[in-house]
Amino acid sequence: MKANRPKRDVHPDLARERLKCNFNIEEVTNIIDGGKDKTLERKKIEDIALNNGACLDEIPDECLSIKERYENAIRKSCIYSNIVRNEMLEITGMENFESPVLRRTADAFFKDISPFMLHLGMFVPTLIGQSTPEQMAEWLPKALDMKIIGAYAQTELGHGTFIRGLETTATYDPDKEEFVLHSPTITSYKWWAGGLGKTANHCVVMAQLYTQGECHGTHLFIVQIRDLDTHMPLPGIKVGEIGPRMGFSSADNGFLGFNSFRIPRQNMLMKHAKVEKDGCYVKSAKHGKLTYGTMVFIRVTLVSEMSFNLSKAATIAIRYSAVRRQTELRPNEPEPQILDYPTQQHKLFICIATAHAFQLTSKWLWDTFQAVMADVRKGNVDALPELHALSSCLKAVSTSDALSHIEQCRFACGGHGYMLSSNLPFIYSFVAATRTYEGDYTVLLLQTARFLVKAWEQAESGNNVTPTVAYLNRTANTKRVVWDNTHEGIIQSFQAIAAGKIGQCVRSIRDRIKSGMDYEDAWLMTTVQLVAAAEAHCRAVLVNTYWNEMIRLTKSSSANVKTVMHQLAVLYLMYWALEKTGDLLKYSSVSKQDLDDLQRRYEELLAALRPNAVSLVDAFDLRDEILHSSLGSYDGCVYERLMEEAQKSPLNAEPVNPSFHKYIKPLMQGKL
Numbered sequence: 001m002k003a004n005r006p007k008r009d010v011h012p013d014l015a016r017e018r019l020k021c022n023f024n025i026e027e028v029t030n031i032i033d034g035g036k037d038k039t040l041e042r043k044k045i046e047d048i049a050l051n052n053g054a055c056l057d058e059i060p061d062e063c064l065s066i067k068e069r070y071e072n073a074i075r076k077s078c079i080y081s082n083i084v085r086n087e088m089l090e091i092t093g094m095e096n097f098e099s100p101v102l103r104r105t106a107d108a109f110f111k112d113i114s115p116f117m118l119h120l121g122m123f124v125p126t127l128i129g130q131s132t133p134e135q136m137a138e139w140l141p142k143a144l145d146m147k148i149i150g151a152y153a154q155t156e157l158g159h160g161t162f163i164r165g166l167e168t169t170a171t172y173d174p175d176k177e178e179f180v181l182h183s184p185t186i187t188s189y190k191w192w193a194g195g196l197g198k199t200a201n202h203c204v205v206m207a208q209l210y211t212q213g214e215c216h217g218t219h220l221f222i223v224q225i226r227d228l229d230t231h232m233p234l235p236g237i238k239v240g241e242i243g244p245r246m247g248f249s250s251a252d253n254g255f256l257g258f259n260s261f262r263i264p265r266q267n268m269l270m271k272h273a274k275v276e277k278d279g280c281y282v283k284s285a286k287h288g289k290l291t292y293g294t295m296v297f298i299r300v301t302l303v304s305e306m307s308f309n310l311s312k313a314a315t316i317a318i319r320y321s322a323v324r325r326q327t328e329l330r331p332n333e334p335e336p337q338i339l340d341y342p343t344q345q346h347k348l349f350i351c352i353a354t355a356h357a358f359q360l361t362s363k364w365l366w367d368t369f370q371a372v373m374a375d376v377r378k379g380n381v382d383a384l385p386e387l388h389a390l391s392s393c394l395k396a397v398s399t400s401d402a403l404s405h406i407e408q409c410r411f412a413c414g415g416h417g418y419m420l421s422s423n424l425p426f427i428y429s430f431v432a433a434t435r436t437y438e439g440d441y442t443v444l445l446l447q448t449a450r451f452l453v454k455a456w457e458q459a460e461s462g463n464n465v466t467p468t469v470a471y472l473n474r475t476a477n478t479k480r481v482v483w484d485n486t487h488e489g490i491i492q493s494f495q496a497i498a499a500g501k502i503g504q505c506v507r508s509i510r511d512r513i514k515s516g517m518d519y520e521d522a523w524l525m526t527t528v529q530l531v532a533a534a535e536a537h538c539r540a541v542l543v544n545t546y547w548n549e550m551i552r553l554t555k556s557s558s559a560n561v562k563t564v565m566h567q568l569a570v571l572y573l574m575y576w577a578l579e580k581t582g583d584l585l586k587y588s589s590v591s592k593q594d595l596d597d598l599q600r601r602y603e604e605l606l607a608a609l610r611p612n613a614v615s616l617v618d619a620f621d622l623r624d625e626i627l628h629s630s631l632g633s634y635d636g637c638v639y640e641r642l643m644e645e646a647q648k649s650p651l652n653a654e655p656v657n658p659s660f661h662k663y664i665k666p667l668m669q670g671k672l
């Protein structure tokens, strides 16, 4: 089903906006993509994937039933996978199967989500990160070639966060050299895994490993759950879909139970720990948490995923705000574009800046992740705790911030933002899930807090700490940092806030222990503060990284690109400084006058960015197919598209709905 899209002239308001642009859009796009060659490659891939119109739907997803939606998503997933397999991977290289370009083009095919997303997103990365070379040779080519389709089944009905509490068992039987998978209780049923309900024929399962009568904790196993020919669940497997949810409607999130289901010994993913033929358990020599590697990988990728989603929402809301006019400011004057309202700019410009902040930080985080993984491969796991702390807090804060900014984008579009055809509700519900999955917000910040408390104690006793907390060496023993309204000053203030909060947590824990609590209770009682301290640390990392990366990446840019990129980064610093005035008053010497000045400069910056706003979102270079939005298309023909989408409502298929004759008319006639 291909839909023909009428070509329209660009709305005059948007055309005028584009004439105001004073910087080279392509240069900014290159910075976001990571270089000119990357932009060219992305465009080439987008042309291959999208130019033939296979991604377009005649009937909008939201007008389909649950079953139709799933079937349509499968149809398109197969078309898309074929394009990826036959044409796109040739350009990116097989090893870059998780390239952001593939993720971006996938969004043109799926307004919601592909049932195959978890296959490429988690199943394949788990094979890569957790298999021995022999296992990799066996499974990976099949998975990349879509000969097998997998899911990642870790969470259970009873436990998601507390992995050590998972109940599924994998008991080794040395006589048959097999593991017996079993779900002993209803709460041990696997629950939530994307693609598991109806699509996958294999999955990675996390289960408690028992061998020689002893439990060795959770390990990963690769399990075939359906017949490859008939697709029927194998005997001993109970599998299905978990039912309608807020988003992820076409992801067939599933449940899975095992009734003494047997798999060969070789199906335990044994890169980090293994079970010998005789049942002898050999522990990971490196680090006990390496089996959690896929989660760390996804947390790292989610930061750029948040940038992408926020850039979509910002593009939609800013283009719409340039076209939408509302309220006479003065009698008989034309109504202004709503983008001219400073309150609208306050809602939206931070979204552009945040998309940049997350994008640049995500590249830095990705490089850090790669470097740590290279060390791990050589047997050095020293940097793993820092990577875990960093990826945990950046995942938590980026998903949470993206979610609230996307909601602001929806508010910024008034009533029309509530329409599914605007795509904002889809983007919102997709991002809402990211705050929970791969580790809930609070839980992950508490992981970072554990690391920060240890780092504080090291810094306090005069020892050097790892790079991302190096500011503790400078600030751990300082009471209040001297306020300075330059970018360096603001960054240092964020570091002082983080250090101040971590220090306060340590003191609270110590005071509670002194007053008779044990460490666990003292920690528990301090967790509200610990979450706030970890968030503050994350903000310090974000402002510092964004600033440094922006300076580094614009070194050879033209003057106006430097200026506009600089303005966005300053806006980001000021926005968060103003959001955190209470903390600044507590941990720096900032005065009321300084804060008033900051507010004024922030408002001036909004005005300075205003003429470039539309071009800044054009620089995200998101094709209409990817935006899927009646409000955000490049041509800005908002009202025509809203009307066009309204016509597609199934309720408009007939002039009179049968319910009139069945119910309303009898009611009107008193015959009901």
Ligand SMILES: CCCCCCCCCCCCC/C=C/C(=O)SCCNC(=O)CCNC(=O)[C@H](O)C(C)(C)COP(=O)(O)OP(=O)(O)OC[C@H]1O[C@@H](n2cnc3c(N)ncnc32)[C@H](O)[C@@H]1OP(=O)(O)O
Pocket: 097, 098, 099, 102, 103, 106, 118, 120, 121, 122, 152, 154, 155, 160, 161, 162, 163, 164, 194, 289, 292, 293, 295, 296, 298, 301, 305, 384, 385, 388, 437, 438, 439, 440, 443, 447, 450, 451
């Ligand atoms: C086409 C391209 C595709 C791209 C795709 C991009 C988009 C991706 C979309 C993906 C869609 C995903 C859908 C969702 C999937 C899922 O949600 S899968 C399930 C995810 N589940 C979780 O994340 C659970 C969260 N819980 C945990 O991570 C852990 O249980 C815990 C909270 C960290 C605690 O673990 P536990 O085993 O109880 O450990 P502790 O005893 O508390 O800690 C011991 C020490 O170990 C440290 N530690 C914990 N985890 C790690 C780690 N991963 N790495 C390193 N270290 C770790 C911990 O901090 C403790 O340290 P100390 O303080 O030093 O003791």
Ligand SMILES: Cc1cc2nc3c(=O)[nH]c(=O)nc-3n(C[C@H](O)[C@H](O)[C@H](O)COP(=O)(O)OP(=O)(O)OC[C@H]3O[C@@H](n4cnc5c(N)ncnc54)[C@H](O)[C@@H]3O)c2cc1C
Pocket: 118, 152, 153, 154, 155, 158, 159, 160, 161, 162, 191, 192, 193, 194, 248, 253, 433, 436, 437, 438, 439, 440, 441, 442, 443, 446
């Ligand atoms: C759309 C979606 C897709 C998913 N896909 C998958 C998948 O493919 N595979 C898979 O295995 N899983 C998947 N999940 C599951 C997901 O990983 C879990 O839901 C997530 O890790 C949270 O765990 P939970 O649901 O057990 O929440 P809970 O841990 O029960 O959290 C409930 C509340 O308790 C709080 N809480 C819990 N523990 C603590 C603590 N120690 N300290 C303080 N507060 C705490 C949390 O902050 C939260 O507010 C998916 C989830 C969603 C929503």
